[in-house]
Amino acid sequence: MNHHQRGPQLPPPRGPLSAAVSASLRDAGPLPPVSGAETADPYGDDLQLALYLCYELHYRGFAGVPPEREWDPELLRVRAALEHRFLTALRADTPGHDSLDDALGALLVEPADGTGVSHFLCAEGELWQLREYAAMRSLYHLKEADPHAWVLPRLWGRAKAAMAAVEFDEFGGGRAERVHARLFADLMTDLGVDTAYGRQLDAAPAEMLAVVNLMSLFGLHRRWRGALVGHFAEVEITSSPGSRRLADAMRRAGAGPAARFFYDEHVEADAVHEQVVRHEVIGGLLDEEPELAPDIAFGIDATEYLEDRLGRRLLTAWRAGRSALRTPLVPSAGPEPSPESLPPRRLSHTSR
Numbered sequence: 001m002n003h004h005q006r007g008p009q010l011p012p013p014r015g016p017l018s019a020a021v022s023a024s025l026r027d028a029g030p031l032p033p034v035s036g037a038e039t040a041d042p043y044g045d046d047l048q049l050a051l052y053l054c055y056e057l058h059y060r061g062f063a064g065v066p067p068e069r070e071w072d073p074e075l076l077r078v079r080a081a082l083e084h085r086f087l088t089a090l091r092a093d094t095p096g097h098d099s100l101d102d103a104l105g106a107l108l109v110e111p112a113d114g115t116g117v118s119h120f121l122c123a124e125g126e127l128w129q130l131r132e133y134a135a136m137r138s139l140y141h142l143k144e145a146d147p148h149a150w151v152l153p154r155l156w157g158r159a160k161a162a163m164a165a166v167e168f169d170e171f172g173g174g175r176a177e178r179v180h181a182r183l184f185a186d187l188m189t190d191l192g193v194d195t196a197y198g199r200q201l202d203a204a205p206a207e208m209l210a211v212v213n214l215m216s217l218f219g220l221h222r223r224w225r226g227a228l229v230g231h232f233a234e235v236e237i238t239s240s241p242g243s244r245r246l247a248d249a250m251r252r253a254g255a256g257p258a259a260r261f262f263y264d265e266h267v268e269a270d271a272v273h274e275q276v277v278r279h280e281v282i283g284g285l286l287d288e289e290p291e292l293a294p295d296i297a298f299g300i301d302a303t304e305y306l307e308d309r310l311g312r313r314l315l316t317a318w319r320a321g322r323s324a325l326r327t328p329l330v331p332s333a334g335p336e337p338s339p340e341s342l343p344p345r346r347l348s349h350t351s352r
Helices: 016-025 034-039 045-056 067-071 073-093 100-107 117-124 127-141 157-170 180-191 206-220 222-253 257-288 290-319
Strands: none
Touching: 016 034, 016 045, 016 073, 034 073, 045 073, 045 206, 067 073, 073 206, 073 290, 100 222, 100 257, 100 290, 117 127, 117 222, 117 290, 127 180, 127 206, 127 222, 127 290, 157 222, 157 257, 180 257, 206 222, 206 290, 222 257, 222 290, 257 290
16 A cells, blocks of 8 residues: 655656656656666756656655655666756856856846846736746745755855855745745735646646756755855846836736735845845855855856746747647636636647
8 A cells, every 4th residue: 555645646757768767656667777868858858857756756755656765776876867968968058157257247237128038927928828937937936945955054154144044034934924935826826826736747848847957956966056056146136126027917917916925025035135145155155165166157057048948938939829838737726717817729738
């Protein structure tokens, strides 16, 4: 009898790698050969889902999968091969800044004619597009700040104290109802999107999986502690202006108060966090380990690269009037969503 029923259900596979990993987790087949990762598309659905399944064992796991599989040596060997393929591609493809100062400086400049996802949603986004955005981002926001917590035992002094202070805010400052993951679930409820952890995984495209996998990869490896700090800096420094635009998008589309509040909260909180991360977390880390400056810059640049890939996916679909999801999102169990909150009926939800 299986006593491991907590956690989301395993999603349908997207290719031979994810099929074999999923089968192994269900005790229904062998793991894929390590060599299988060598020729896989490093940014494709199959590799990214296989890697996501491996990483999720370090968070809440999956229903029916014994918790002992988290540290299964053979599964970790497969995960290492997937990570190597992903990281090798990232290091080759990511446009890099010449220095950490240049990478940080670029984040501090808000383009006057921005064309990213938050700009689109603020100016012309419809409610169905905001619902899709929430469904995709739920892969991270329902465990917001969890991947970054892994860096805490790998820091000390100023960097550790400052990072812990920011994480304390992300986790609600000791108040369960203010935990940011809880606030995002409230946002999803307002938008009529199912809030169950992991429920939107099958709908999310590979580009979204890669964004979440990157922070898990950095967080789980001490060797990449500098890159995780760089990733965190990119998120916190760019969050406040982006959140302001998304809050405006929610208001313009008529979303509920919880949907607006999530982004309003991030406008204020992340404006403070940005200063703390730049001056105390990064500054403190460089005081102790100045040799990590290139890794911090890589974390910033790789995050930007993957976010840009995701943005292109979303904007290409939305500007053509199509859904950006692989499959229809899972609605909440509440009242039927209004017609304006749904994508046009002519859309087909197909995987890439």
